[in-house]
Amino acid sequence: MKTTISSLLLWLGVALLGAAAVGGIALNRGESINALWFVTAALCVYAIAYRFYAAWIAATVLCIDATRATPAERLDNGRDFMPTNRWIVFGHHFAAIAGPGPLIGPTLAAQFGYLPGTLWILFGAVLGGCVQDMVTLFFSTRRDGRSLGQMARDELGSIGGIAALIATFLIMVILIAVLGLVVVNAMKHSPWATSTVAATIPIAMLVGLYMYKLRPGRVLEGSALGVILLLLSVAGGGWIDQQAGLRELFDHPGLPLAFAVIGYGFAAAILPVWLLLAPRDYLSTFMKLGTVILLALAIVWMRPEIKMPALTQFVDGTGPIFGGALFPFVFITIACGAISGFHALIASGTTPKLLSNERDIRMIGYGGMVLESFVAIMAMIAATVLDPGVYFAINSPAGVVGKTAAEAVATISAWGFPVSVEQMNLLAQQMGEATLFARTGGAPSLAVGMASIFGSAFGQGMLAMWYHFAIMFEAVFILTTLDAGTRVGRFMLQDLLGNIWQPMGRTSWYPSVLFSSAVVVAAWGYFLYIGVIDPNGGVNILWPLFGISNQILAAIALCVATGILVKSGKLRYAWITALPLTWLVVITSAATWQKLASDDPRIGFLAAANSMAEKLAAGALPPDKAAVAPQLIFNLRLDAVLALFFVALLWLIVIDMLRVCARHLQGRRVPPLSEAPHYPTQLEEAWQRD
Amino acid sequence: MATRLNNLLRGLWRAARRISGDDGYERYLTHHAAAHPGAPALSRREWFAHQQQQKWSGIKRCC
Numbered sequence: 188m189k190t191t192i193s194s195l196l197l198w199l200g201v202a203l204l205g206a207a208a209v210g211g212i213a214l215n216r217g218e219s220i221n222a223l224w225f226v227t228a229a230l231c232v233y234a235i236a237y238r239f240y241a242a243w244i245a246a247t248v249l250c251i252d253a254t255r256a257t258p259a260e261r262l263d264n265g266r267d268f269m270p271t272n273r274w275i276v277f278g279h280h281f282a283a284i285a286g287p288g289p290l291i292g293p294t295l296a297a298q299f300g301y302l303p304g305t306l307w308i309l310f311g312a313v314l315g316g317c318v319q320d321m322v323t324l325f326f327s328t329r330r331d332g333r334s335l336g337q338m339a340r341d342e343l344g345s346i347g348g349i350a351a352l353i354a355t356f357l358i359m360v361i362l363i364a365v366l367g368l369v370v371v372n373a374m375k376h377s378p379w380a381t382s383t384v385a386a387t388i389p390i391a392m393l394v395g396l397y398m399y400k401l402r403p404g405r406v407l408e409g410s411a412l413g414v415i416l417l418l419l420s421v422a423g424g425g426w427i428d429q430q431a432g433l434r435e436l437f438d439h440p441g442l443p444l445a446f447a448v449i450g451y452g453f454a455a456a457i458l459p460v461w462l463l464l465a466p467r468d469y470l471s472t473f474m475k476l477g478t479v480i481l482l483a484l485a486i487v488w489m490r491p492e493i494k495m496p497a498l499t500q501f502v503d504g505t506g507p508i509f510g511g512a513l514f515p516f517v518f519i520t521i522a523c524g525a526i527s528g529f530h531a532l533i534a535s536g537t538t539p540k541l542l543s544n545e546r547d548i549r550m551i552g553y554g555g556m557v558l559e560s561f562v563a564i565m566a567m568i569a570a571t572v573l574d575p576g577v578y579f580a581i582n583s584p585a586g587v588v589g590k591t592a593a594e595a596v597a598t599i600s601a602w603g604f605p606v607s608v609e610q611m612n613l614l615a616q617q618m619g620e621a622t623l624f625a626r627t628g629g630a631p632s633l634a635v636g637m638a639s640i641f642g643s644a645f646g647q648g649m650l651a652m653w654y655h656f657a658i659m660f661e662a663v664f665i666l667t668t669l670d671a672g673t674r675v676g677r678f679m680l681q682d683l684l685g686n687i688w689q690p691m692g693r694t695s696w697y698p699s700v701l702f703s704s705a706v707v708v709a710a711w712g713y714f715l716y717i718g719v720i721d722p723n724g725g726v727n728i729l730w731p732l733f734g735i736s737n738q739i740l741a742a743i744a745l746c747v748a749t750g751i752l753v754k755s756g757k758l759r760y761a762w763i764t765a766l767p768l769t770w771l772v773v774i775t776s777a778a779t780w781q782k783l784a785s786d787d788p789r790i791g792f793l794a795a796a797n798s799m800a801e802k803l804a805a806g807a808l809p810p811d812k813a814a815v816a817p818q819l820i821f822n823l824r825l826d827a828v829l830a831l832f833f834v835a836l837l838w839l840i841v842i843d844m845l846r847v848c849a850r851h852l853q854g855r856r857v858p859p860l861s862e863a864p865h866y867p868t869q870l871e872e873a874w875q876r877d
Numbered sequence: 878m879a880t881r882l883n884n885l886l887r888g889l890w891r892a893a894r895r896i897s898g899d900d901g902y903e904r905y906l907t908h909h910a911a912a913h914p915g916a917p918a919l920s921r922r923e924w925f926a927h928q929q930q931q932k933w934s935g936i937k938r939c940c
Contacts, residue, residue, distance in 0.1 A: 265908035266931055278896045288940035362940055399929075403922040407899040460933040461926065468938065469897070522940075529939035536935060671938040678934065694934075737940065 198238065205231025209309075212497075213302060219492045222568045225301075226486060229309060229564045233557045236313035241321065241553040248752070248760040249325050253546045256868040258331045258539060268332070270543035270870055273550060279541065280555045282472045283533045284320070285479075287366060287630075287665050288523025288737075289563035294629035294636075295730060296520040297570040297578065298506040300498040303517045304567055311518070311525030312560035315767035319741055320530045321552030322748045322764060327535035328545060329862045334536040339747050341861040342754070343840070343847050350840045351743050355532065356679050357833070358736040360707070362529075363452070363672045364714030365729040366665045371444045371719060372628035372726075373658050378437035379619055381444070383424035383655055384662040385437070388451070390416045391467035398469075399461040406469060413470045417663070421655050425619060441719040448669075449712040455670040456677055456704040464670045471664035478660050482565050482637060485644040495571035495578065500602070507583035508627065509727045510789030511781065515774040519734035524563025526767065528740025530556065543870055569636030570629075576606025577614060581632040584724030585625045595624055619651030627724035630661045676707040717822045720815045727789065728826060731782065735775050735830060739837045742771040746844040753848040754860055772841060779834040783827055792830065796823035901928060 208228035212220065245251045262268040271279075296304035327333055333341070336355070340348025374381040394413040402408060427433045439447075455463050504512035509520065523529070534552060542548065570578060579588075579599045588598040592608045599606050615623045618635060626632065634657035641653040678694060680703040685692015691699045718725025745768035752761040785791030788798040802808050803816045851857045894900040902921050905928075909918045919927065 263908075263912075265905055265912065266928070269908075272895070274892075275896050283937055284939055286938060286940045366940075399922070399925065404902045404925040404928075405899065406897045406901075407894060410897065461929045464933055465929045527940065532936045533939055537937065668938050668940065671933070671936075674933065675936050733940075 198235070201231050201234055205235060209306075212305060215497060217496075219494060221490055222486055222493055222572065223490045225305060225493070225564055225568055228305075229561055232309045232313060233561070236317070237549075237553060237557060240313065241317065241549050244318065244321065244553075244763060245549045248757060248763055249322065249548075251325070251545045251548060252865075253544055254867055255545055256866040256870070257328055257542045257545060258863070259542055260868060260870050261863075261866060262331065262540075268540045271541040273543070273547040276538060276541045276543075276547065277551050277555060280533065280538045280551050281558055282475065283537065284527070284530045284555060285475065285559045285562055286523070286668050287369070287661055288527065288529075289559055290566045290633055290661065291369060291629035291730075292521040292523055292734070293563045293567040294570040294633045295508055295582070295726070296517050297495060297567060298499065298501050298508045298582070299513055299517055300502070301493055301495050301567060301571045302497040303502070303513055304521055305564065307517055307521055308524050308560055308563045308567065311521070312556060312563075315770065316524075316526035316530070316560065316741075317553040317556040318763055318767060319526060319528075319744055319748070320534050320556045321548060323531045323744050324534040324539060324542075324552035325545070325548050326748060326751055328539040328542055328548065331863050332536060332539040333861075335531050335744055335747065338535060338751075338861070339743065339840075342747055342858055343750050343843055344858060346843045347743070347747065347840050350836050351740075351747075352679070354528075354736065354740050354743060354833070354836055356676060357829070358529070358733070358740055359672045359676045359679075360710045361714065361729065361733045361736050363669050363676075363711040364718060365726070365733045366668055367445070367448045367452070367711065367715040368718040368725050368729060369628040369630050370662050370665050371441050371448060371715070372626055372724075373630040373634075373662065374439075374444050375441050375626070376438055376622070377620055378434040379424040379428040379651075379655050380658045380662075381437040381439065382427045383420050383659045384666075386420035386423065387417060387467070387470075387659065387663050387666070388463070390420060391463055391470060394470065395462045395466035398466060409466065410469045410473055413466065414473055417470060417474070417659065418656075421652060421659055424655055424659075425651065428619060442716075445715050445719040449708060449715065451666075452669055452673050452712070453704060453708045455666075456673040456708065457700055460674075464667070464674070467663065468667050468671070471667045474660050474663055478657075479562055479565070482569070482640065483561075485640045486565060486568055489640060489644045491568070491572040491640055491643070493568070493571045494573065495575050499575070504787070504790065507579060507587045508724075509730060510787060511731065511778075515777040515781070516731065518770075518774040519731050519738070519778045521563065522734045522737040522741075524560055524566070526738065526741050526771070527559075528737050528742070528744055531740065531744035544868065566633060569633055569640060572640065573632065573636050574604075574606065574610075576600065576604040577610065577635070578632055579604055580606050580611055581623050581626050581635060582629070583625065584627045584722070584727070586722035586724065588625075592622070592624055617650045618654040620654070625724070627726045629726075630658060634658050634661070673704065673707050673711070676710075677703045680706060714822075717818065721819060722812065723789070728792075728823075731778065732826060732830065735778055735782075736833055738771050738775050739833050742768055742775065742837055743840055745771065746840050750844045750847050751860070754851050754857060758852070768841075772837065775837060776834055779830045782830050792823045792827035796820045796827075799823070901925075 208224050211224050212228055259268050259270040293304050336348050336351040339351045374384055390413055394409045398409040502513040576599055580595055588595040596606050596608050634654050637657040638650050638653035642650045681692055681694055681699055690696055718729050745764045748764040749761050781790055782792055786794050788795040799816055799820050808816055847857050902924050905924055906918055
């Protein structure tokens with residue numbers, strides 16, 4: 188009884204503290220607010236959601252059964268199926284789900300002010316993203332670790348399966364293009380950043396040779412060697428930047444860098460995995476975990492003040508970084524960190540094959556996403572500790588604020604966010620860059636934010652080092668995602684082509700490897716190329732498209748989960764997935780509608796295409812813009828078709844799910860539940876001894 | 878005191894090897910000996926090549 192009262196008091200305290208922190212963030216106007224309030228609000232919300240909501244879902248809705256043998260135990264083969272300690276599984280799962288997405292989305296969404304993004308990251312995660320990850324992990328665990336596409340086909344029918352497959356492939360293409368664009372914008376005319384990012388490639392190969400040839404399987408030795416070399420490459424890039432003859436070799440505009448990234452993507456996709464992808468992934472995982480921990484410590488240690496207002500005037504849709512009003516675009520811009528469909532691909536297929544007990548599903552599925560959401564909160568803090576004027580100067584494309592520095596600061600200051608050319612020059616000089624204007628994409632402003640937090644925590648003298656460390660860190664795992672994504676796209680394409688002509692399906696047949704890799708690289712390379720030549724920065728077009736496609740994948744996962752819940756006779760609990768699903772359908776449909784029908788050329792794809800076509804016909808475009816205008820017009824129309832296709836796919840699968848549910852409730856025939864039979868676990872004793 | 882510190886460090890080192898997969902080959906040998914007694918096991922290099930190939934044939938990293 189005593190423990191119940193003390194735990195009641197404890198959770199009451201957490202609830203009050205959380206409410207005070209969230210209320211403080213939400214109601215604060217005009218005064219600066221400390222970043223610690225964000226951390227407090229986040230930790231309290233997560234703690235309460237994990238302790239009560241997630242525990243209730245696990246016990247009452249899913250009926251987690253600790254006595255049931257998991258696929259890892261029943262199908263143990265010492266390779267992919269293998270019962271594993273839950274902390275290890277947690278580490279692997281988190282490393283797989285957390286990429287550059289939760290760092291970039293919040294940085295871009297900060298143009299609305301700190302409040303909308305922060306609230307969506309917190310509540311979108313605990314009510315949507317975490318639930319999606321957890322139920323997908325659970326359902327896949329009960330189905331021998333089957334993938335989302337297979338589950339969709341088994342539980343709903345072939346339409347669901349095909350929709351999941353197509354959505355996965357297209358989201359991969361858009362995702363890689365936008366990530367490539369982020370890297371290109373970070374390296375543009377920056378010899379330091381370019382040379383450091385370039386150096387990560389031979390370093391990864393060296394580590395690959397070490398782990399494969401020299402000392403096979405010695406992962407820790409190889410990674411330690413690689414991390415040291417990466418840190419040296421950051422310093423080396425600074426040295427190259429000072430050498431008159433050398434720096435020109437790495438000083439390039441966007442387009443050649445984009446072609447370099449495309450060429451690199453092709454090479455990486457056809458090289459053996461041990462040489463480039465696998466070693467770089469070890470490095471990027473270590474870097475990622477290290478940097479996230481360092482950033483959390485620095486924020487708690489330094490307690491920086493947030494300088495961005497709670498809301499800016501750009502909630503009306505006139506924002507410089509991307510066009511579109513608060514609803515629905517803040518929910519589209521922040522996908523990873525709040526709810527990300529991609530996680531369902533990891534939570535089905537990979538992670539369930541390692542689970543030693545169903546009990547661990549709450550910690551790994553729900554808890555893993557909570558941690559990713561916290562990373563997004565830290566990215567939001569890093570973006571909003573900058574002076575708003577500086578934030579907008581770094582992130583606004585030249586096509587919006589003006590080509591010269593004087594024009595840009597005049598425009599931005601006129602919005603009410605004072606900034607001067609001297610201030611930007613000083614900042615660029617401190618960060619070791621020639622200029623920081625128009626570095627659209629989120630990586631440079633995040634790097635400036637991180638550098639200023641790290642700099643004030645661990646010494647101001649190293650600002651340029653910290654900045655380039657942050658750029659290198661983002662580039663390393665963006666390139667890993669680019670490489671891994673191209674490879675997955677290639678496998679999917681080979682699988683598809685194998686149905687048409689059998690030899691194409693052989694993953695090791697070289698002509699098929701070359702052809703399918705080239706097709707995948709050409710697909711994302713096209714969007715990357717258009718993004719680079721677009722005077723409005725490309726991010727304005729590509730990021731919303733990525734957000735929409737990622738959330739449509741989430742909606743597919745939630746459809747599968749809702750269908751399974753209803754078919755298992757749990758209609759009264761189906762709202763746990765049906766509610767976030769409804770919200771996703773609303774925001775993605777609203778966003779697509781605006782992207783198609785808006786008259787504002789900065790929002791509507793078709794409006795932009797028409798306005799550009801009119802200007803081109805009237806001869807009102809300068810020659811450099813007129814030259815690329817036909818390609819941009821074609822691309823805008825293609826983007827409109829793509830967005831329409833995504834949302835049609837979504838509605839198709841939602842209606843299919845509703846049809847299956849309705850048939851089940853009427854007692855008519857539906858695809859049977861594909862749950863594997865119950866076998867009692869034998870592991871428990873052995874496990875407790877471990 | 879010294880032994881406790883020693884044990885702690887050993888534990889941390891084991892955890893680091895486990896989470897990074899550094900001890901993967903030893904665990905493979907244990908599994909192999911238990912599951913297929915008598916059958917010849919892969920060499921360290923063969924095992925690592927297999928493991929890398931397998932790891933990167935599905936979706937392993939996301940946004």
